Amino acid sequence: MSLDDLYQEVILDHFRKPRCQGCLSAPDAAATLFNPLCGDQINLTVKSADNSIQAIAFAGHGCSISQASASMMAHLCQGKTLDEGRALIASFKQMMRGEKQGDDLPELGDAAALQGVRRFSARVKCAMLCWEALEKCITSLAVEKSPEK
Numbered sequence: 001m002s003l004d005d006l007y008q009e010v011i012l013d014h015f016r017k018p019r020c021q022g023c024l025s026a027p028d029a030a031a032t033l034f035n036p037l038c039g040d041q042i043n044l045t046v047k048s049a050d051n052s053i054q055a056i057a058f059a060g061h062g063c064s065i066s067q068a069s070a071s072m073m074a075h076l077c078q079g080k081t082l083d084e085g086r087a088l089i090a091s092f093k094q095m096m097r098g099e100k101q102g103d104d105l106p107e108l109g110d111a112a113a114l115q116g117v118r119r120f121s122a123r124v125k126c127a128m129l130c131w132e133a134l135e136k137c138i139t140s141l142a143v144e145k146s147p148e149k
């Protein structure tokens with residue numbers, strides 16, 4: 001089995017058996033993003049306490065890349081601090097821009113399997129959609145938690 005085949009298996013596994021799927025009630029942050037180029041939609045809900053992502057869930061529809069990426073991202077970021085979440089977003093972007101190989105980003109876990117997507121520029125937006133939703137959620141949580149000026 002080649003590395004590409006292995007990565008393909010990981011992506012399909014997340015697409016068929018998505019982790020962290022659903023909608024959290026009374027979330028502390030939420031974001032819904034669309035990718036009109038492909039028709040993907042991701043709705044992300046996050047529960048947060050102590051500057052951490054306590055719980056995270058996604059709902060949506062679209063291509064296998066967009067949904068698998070959301071499953072990987074949510075599974076990976078659950079329980080992480082907001083800073084760790086930001087760092088993971090940055091790592092994923094570096095991988096998508098081709099600045100780093102997925103193999104050099106062990107912190108990305110299963111999401112490293114998406115590195116091949118960058119060869120297909122139209123699909124990068126599919127893979128990035130859920131990470132952009134997470135970025136929005138973390139930004140809104142950080143604003144909420146910052147002390148009054």
Ligand code: ZN
Nearest residue numbers: 038040063126
């Ligand atoms: Zn897509």
